[in-house]
Amino acid sequence: MSSVFLLWVGGAITLSGAVFCLIGALGLLRLPDVYARMHAASVVDTLGMLLLVLGMLVIEGFSQNALKLLMIAVFVLFTTPVAAHALSRAALREIEPQLDSKKQDAAEPP
Amino acid sequence: MALLVATTLALVACMVMILARALLGPTVYDRVMAVNTFGTTTVMMIAMVGYLMGRPEFLDIAIAYALINFIGTVAVLKFFEVGILGADSSSPSEPSAREKPVE
Amino acid sequence: MTENLLILLLLVMLIVIAVAVHRLRSLFAAAMLFGLFSLVAALAYVLLDAVDVALTEAAVGAGISTILMLSTLALTHQRTEARHRRHLAALCTVIFTGAVLLWATTDMPGFADPESPVHQHLAPYFLQESASDIGIPNAVTSILASYRGYDTLGEVVVVFTAGVAVLGLLGGRRSSGRQRREED
Numbered sequence: 001m002s003s004v005f006l007l008w009v010g011g012a013i014t015l016s017g018a019v020f021c022l023i024g025a026l027g028l029l030r031l032p033d034v035y036a037r038m039h040a041a042s043v044v045d046t047l048g049m050l051l052l053v054l055g056m057l058v059i060e061g062f063s064q065n066a067l068k069l070l071m072i073a074v075f076v077l078f079t080t081p082v083a084a085h086a087l088s089r090a091a092l093r094e095i096e097p098q099l100d101s102k103k104q105d106a107a108e109p110p
Numbered sequence: 111m112a113l114l115v116a117t118t119l120a121l122v123a124c125m126v127m128i129l130a131r132a133l134l135g136p137t138v139y140d141r142v143m144a145v146n147t148f149g150t151t152t153v154m155m156i157a158m159v160g161y162l163m164g165r166p167e168f169l170d171i172a173i174a175y176a177l178i179n180f181i182g183t184v185a186v187l188k189f190f191e192v193g194i195l196g197a198d199s200s201s202p203s204e205p206s207a208r209e210k211p212v213e
Numbered sequence: 214m215t216e217n218l219l220i221l222l223l224l225v226m227l228i229v230i231a232v233a234v235h236r237l238r239s240l241f242a243a244a245m246l247f248g249l250f251s252l253v254a255a256l257a258y259v260l261l262d263a264v265d266v267a268l269t270e271a272a273v274g275a276g277i278s279t280i281l282m283l284s285t286l287a288l289t290h291q292r293t294e295a296r297h298r299r300h301l302a303a304l305c306t307v308i309f310t311g312a313v314l315l316w317a318t319t320d321m322p323g324f325a326d327p328e329s330p331v332h333q334h335l336a337p338y339f340l341q342e343s344a345s346d347i348g349i350p351n352a353v354t355s356i357l358a359s360y361r362g363y364d365t366l367g368e369v370v371v372v373f374t375a376g377v378a379v380l381g382l383l384g385g386r387r388s389s390g391r392q393r394r395e396e397d
Contacts, residue, residue, distance in 0.1 A: 175252075
């Protein structure tokens with residue numbers, strides 16, 4: 001009984017994480033330049049991923065697999081900021097960030 | 111279980127959108143970022159499918175994927191940072207497309 | 214049902230990525246998309262229950278071959294030559310070969326058919342006895358590492374030789390080249 005309940009709670013949490021992933025992916029697709037898209041992609045890598053892992057943890061309970069899930073979360077949390085930092089550093093050499101929102105509205109969409 | 115199926119489908123929709131960004135470009139950084147995010151989504155997807163199919167041992171593969179994704183992304187970005195792509199910056203066959211990586 | 218739908222979607226994605234890789238002029242972007250291709254392929258393998266193949270595909274396709282392609286790109290041009298000639302004979306050959314191969318698959322037993330010859334003779338023995346014979350719970354591992362151990366040793370020698378040769382090709386340029394190169 002309680003495991004069915006936990007399955008529903010975990011499923012709801014994973015679904016909310018997937019919704020955040022969808023928001024991030026939509027931003028990745030729609031936002032105008034690299035830096036804005038990076039901002040959207042970070043939603044997938046942090047909140048979306050964490051909620052998904054949390055939901056699976058709720059479904060799993062305490063076990064060896066829960067430890068593996070935590071390891072996945074830790075790996076992703078360690079690695080994606082490093083990758084995003086290196087990416088933005090590399091991009092900054094070549095692409096001018098569109099900081100001014102008015103200018104950006106005036107500019108042609110890429 | 112219906113919620114897990116819905117989550118998996120949402121992740122697939124996510125993957126499609128990220129894939130569209132990777133295909134559209136326009137700069138090479140967009141592609142690198144899209145591939146990185148796609149890797150995270152794939153890791154989550156494998157773990158989700160493991161629970162969906164009742165085989166949570168797929169988590170081992172998800173861990174391996176997270177590490178491979180990191181290695182791949184760092185290799186690509188190191189490629190940028192160290193500047194090994196800049197070998198033929200004077201090459202005449204290089205048009206000034208936005209696709210060109212950093213010198 | 215959901216699984217089949219997912220596999221179908223992944224296969225469509227594979228086709229889209231393959232067409233995009235073919236059409237891209239920038240080789241760097243093509244290398245990136247190639248990594249994406251093998252991630253999607255590995256996901257399809259996971260869904261098809263071929264977990265070890267998926268692991269290999271991810272490690273080799275998304276990891277090593279991306280790095281090797283980037284290393285190669287550092288030594289060559291980064292864009293393909295625009296080439297507009299069409300080879301009609303080559304197209305015909307490819308279509309003919311593909312049609313023959315497709316026609317040949319109609320003779321194959323159905324997917325996961327328990328009556329097919331593969332599952333009749335040796336497979337039950339290996340599945341049931343390998344754990345007590347070798348002492349490794351995974352049947353694939355015990356076959357690869359023990360029953361056909363010499364064969365695997367030969368493969369490893371071949372792969373190692375190829376790796377040394379590739380490293381020699383890529384690294385020789387570094388010592389005499391102008392720019393620093395880091396091995397990954």
